[in-house]
Amino acid sequence: MMNRSTHDEVPFLTNPSHDLERIRRAIPEELLTLQRLLEEPDSSECPLLHFGKPNDKVAVMRFEDVGPPERWFFIGDIHGDFFALHTLLQFAEAQRPDCNVMFLGDMVDRGDLPFECLFLLLEWGRHRPGRLAWIAGNHDVAFDYVSDTQKFTSLVSPAELLTVLNEHHTLLGFNRLLGQFFLTIGRQLPRALLFPDGLLVTHGGFPLSDRQAEGATIDTKEEFFRWLNSAPCLKDFTWTRIHRAPKKIPDRFSTGSEYGYKDFESFCALKPDWFPVKRMITGHQHPAGGFIVHQSYTVNPALTLVGFGFDEQRSPPDSYRGYPDILHIAQGVTGELPRVLDVPVPRAELEMMYPQLVIDSAPALPNASADSEPPLP
Amino acid sequence: MAANNVDIVLVIDASASMRPCIDQLRAHLRELIKPMQGHVGKVRFALVAVNVLSHKQVDGEVYNLETIAGGSQVSLQSLYNPANQQQELLTENADKVMARLGTIQAAGNEDNLWALDIAFDHPFGPVSTTKRIVALFSDEPFEGGARVSVNRSLIPQLIQKIHQRRIKLFCAVPFSDLAQELSQANGSEIEAVDGGQGLAAVDFRALLGQMGKSISISSIQGGLEETYQRALFGQDRMALTDDVDRNAGDRL
Numbered sequence: 001m002m003n004r005s006t007h008d009e010v011p012f013l014t015n016p017s018h019d020l021e022r023i024r025r026a027i028p029e030e031l032l033t034l035q036r037l038l039e040e041p042d043s044s045e046c047p048l049l050h051f052g053k054p055n056d057k058v059a060v061m062r063f064e065d066v067g068p069p070e071r072w073f074f075i076g077d078i079h080g081d082f083f084a085l086h087t088l089l090q091f092a093e094a095q096r097p098d099c100n101v102m103f104l105g106d107m108v109d110r111g112d113l114p115f116e117c118l119f120l121l122l123e124w125g126r127h128r129p130g131r132l133a134w135i136a137g138n139h140d141v142a143f144d145y146v147s148d149t150q151k152f153t154s155l156v157s158p159a160e161l162l163t164v165l166n167e168h169h170t171l172l173g174f175n176r177l178l179g180q181f182f183l184t185i186g187r188q189l190p191r192a193l194l195f196p197d198g199l200l201v202t203h204g205g206f207p208l209s210d211r212q213a214e215g216a217t218i219d220t221k222e223e224f225f226r227w228l229n230s231a232p233c234l235k236d237f238t239w240t241r242i243h244r245a246p247k248k249i250p251d252r253f254s255t256g257s258e259y260g261y262k263d264f265e266s267f268c269a270l271k272p273d274w275f276p277v278k279r280m281i282t283g284h285q286h287p288a289g290g291f292i293v294h295q296s297y298t299v300n301p302a303l304t305l306v307g308f309g310f311d312e313q314r315s316p317p318d319s320y321r322g323y324p325d326i327l328h329i330a331q332g333v334t335g336e337l338p339r340v341l342d343v344p345v346p347r348a349e350l351e352m353m354y355p356q357l358v359i360d361s362a363p364a365l366p367n368a369s370a371d372s373e374p375p376l377p
Numbered sequence: 378m379a380a381n382n383v384d385i386v387l388v389i390d391a392s393a394s395m396r397p398c399i400d401q402l403r404a405h406l407r408e409l410i411k412p413m414q415g416h417v418g419k420v421r422f423a424l425v426a427v428n429v430l431s432h433k434q435v436d437g438e439v440y441n442l443e444t445i446a447g448g449s450q451v452s453l454q455s456l457y458n459p460a461n462q463q464q465e466l467l468t469e470n471a472d473k474v475m476a477r478l479g480t481i482q483a484a485g486n487e488d489n490l491w492a493l494d495i496a497f498d499h500p501f502g503p504v505s506t507t508k509r510i511v512a513l514f515s516d517e518p519f520e521g522g523a524r525v526s527v528n529r530s531l532i533p534q535l536i537q538k539i540h541q542r543r544i545k546l547f548c549a550v551p552f553s554d555l556a557q558e559l560s561q562a563n564g565s566e567i568e569a570v571d572g573g574q575g576l577a578a579v580d581f582r583a584l585l586g587q588m589g590k591s592i593s594i595s596s597i598q599g600g601l602e603e604t605y606q607r608a609l610f611g612q613d614r615m616a617l618t619d620d621v622d623r624n625a626g627d628r629l
Contacts, residue, residue: 313593
């Protein structure tokens with residue numbers, strides 16, 4: 001069993017191209033190991049952290065479990081961008097060798113290397129037990145397998161992973177195993193975690209106003225957490241979308257209904273003694289600058305962070321043309337929104353990984369103040 | 378996997394001041410499509426241009442509607458009476474849309490809520506494969522429209538229809554209380570613009586480009602087609618202007 005706190009016995013991340021090949025070679029064996037480890041989520045060897053009771057998907061974390069927020073680094077949507085995930089993990093460890101990492105969800109679809117990303121992240125966590133948490137993204141929980149047709153399905157569209165899983169006939173058997181492994185992980189992931197200082201970590205949002213009306217009537221803490229962990233609330237945590245407007249009317253014909261800043265304020269005020277939310281970090285949206293500090297969220301601030309760097313307007317590998325010079329990661333700050341850090345892109349390594357591309361130089365992405373979204377009048 | 382299709386209904390306040398906006402839309406319509414190329418499948422356009430004219434012959438206001446299909450009667454027949462001969466309301470031919478924009482006569486007053494409901498009732502492609510977009514352009518706030526005191530009470534039903542039909546709504550309009558109320562619909566974006574003068578201060582090239590990008594990266598969540606109430610304003614029964622002088626409103 002690995003020592004939980006030592007840094008130097010783990011496979012160091014070196015060069016993304018080398019690590020990509022290493023990860024690919026290791027996937028068949030790593031799959032078996034991880035399947036075993038994930039069956040015991042409370043084991044000290046489990047690569048993913050769990051909080052609360054065994055089946056809790058929404059939980060308040062205790063300081064003794066998570067330590068100071070400054071130790072935590074947050075990574076936004078990855079969507080199969082192995083290069084970005086590798087760069088961000090390397091950066092976090094360079095900043096703090098004892099760093100904890102929290103991935104905000106959406107591992108797959110859109111990008112070119114979804115399973116390589118999956119195994120990179122889980123390998124990182126497996127060799128650093130107790131230091132990796134992963135909040136479910138909607139793309140992580142949208143998949144299902146229909147045994148009658150022997151096909152995978154998805155609630156999202158486009159869902160590029162379906163093509164990989166269903167149409168690569170030469171690897172169908174192994175791909176089915178990979179797909180089912182991904183399904184298993186998706187069902188285990190927490191949907192939202194609350195830091196002791198009031199930072200809510202969630203992929204999409206929180207239970208919207210119509211659900212909040214139900215939550216407001218609850219009298220006991222135990223029942224309130226049962227409500228937070230109910231299927232309708234879990235769906236809202238993962239699928240809803242932040243918007244700059246004051247309020248949005250929940251759209252129950254859609255899984256991805258939007259909310260406004262007043263909806264967030266009312267959620268923060270719902271049961272402050274039991275679930276004391278003060279601010280929020282989300283993934284899900286893909287702001288052009290890599291992140292947004294939402295300016296209209298003044299009472300209860302909110303930050304949205306993106307991990308991947310490719311151009312989602314194009315298909316891989318063409319989408320890696322014009323890759324930005326800077327990616328973003330966020331580091332926890334006690335009592336405040338996490339601080340967004342610029343992560344320089346090692347361009348030579350990117351070109352080594354995608355040699356078929358002539359990598360264009362892209363202008364540096366704007367900083368927080370330049371990219372902040374204006375509030376509605 | 379088949380790419381998703383996009384159906385876009387352009388809703389244009391065709392009141393007297395809007396000629397500059399109509400010309401700008403015509404000049405830059407292709408900016409809307411550019412970001413989607415290679416990223417979505419078929420893109421179809423529809424047009425809803427509305428103005429309201431005062432007229433002595435009908436003792437009151439007369440609504441004038443222009444679509445790809447033609448003038449008011451043909452358009453409403455195509456929308457609300459499928460048993461009659463149906464003309465095409467959505468087209469992949471952007472040139473046809475631009476040509477039609479060139480024929481619109483800006484006159485009279487606006488009724489943007491009425492126009493939006495016409496757009497929401499369009500025969501969009503299947504909800505499971507089609508991004509349904511409605512984009513409104515007006516230089517007047519919703520409060521300035523004809524019959525607004527009556528129509529504003531229907532905003533909750535308009536929002537319900539937006540949700541039921543999975544429509545993404547863009548409005549380039551002056552900001553107002555009614556705009557804010559409408560912005561509570563899921564998927565709606567209000568781009569607050571300076572009022573008057575046919576949106577002359579708006580950079581249409583940038584606005585349409587941004588809108589196109591937003592459409593191209595949006596997802597479809599699938600699901601079944603919901604039932605919804607058509608013609609919330611009773612527009613399928615309203616008096617229309619094909620049989621009256623288009624310029625009558627200006628003379629009265």
